Amino acid sequence: MTKRTAPFSPRVRERAVRMVRDHQGEHGSQWSAFQSIAAEIGCSGETLRNWVRQPERDQGVRPGQTTGERERIKCT
Numbered sequence: 232m233t234k235r236t237a238p239f240s241p242r243v244r245e246r247a248v249r250m251v252r253d254h255q256g257e258h259g260s261q262w263s264a265f266q267s268i269a270a271e272i273g274c275s276g277e278t279l280r281n282w283v284r285q286p287e288r289d290q291g292v293r294p295g296q297t298t299g300e301r302e303r304i305k306c307t
Contacts, residue, residue, distance in 0.1 A: 239274060244282050247272045251283050 239247075250268045251261070258264040265276040265283070272279065287293035296304070 239272070243272065247274070247279055248283050248286065251279065 247268060250271075251264050254268070255261050255264040258267060262276065262280075265279045269276045269279040284293060284295075285298060288295040289297045289299075
């Protein structure tokens with residue numbers, strides 16, 4: 232099984248997440264911000280939503296599996 236490389240670098244992901252946080256007040260909803268910024272970045276709104284939500288899970292702000300837990304389960 233070959234490993235797939237992510238189409239977006241961590242730097243692009245971090246920038247997109249920062250853009251959502253900085254500009255979501257300029258949109259009618261957070262989803263609207265996702266859609267608008269995703270179009271600029273070249274990804275889907277759902278992908279960007281996942282990028283925003285995962286750090287929230289990692290910090291304990293949002294329920295769900297942390298990145299560490301996901302890696303541990305994947306390796307089991």
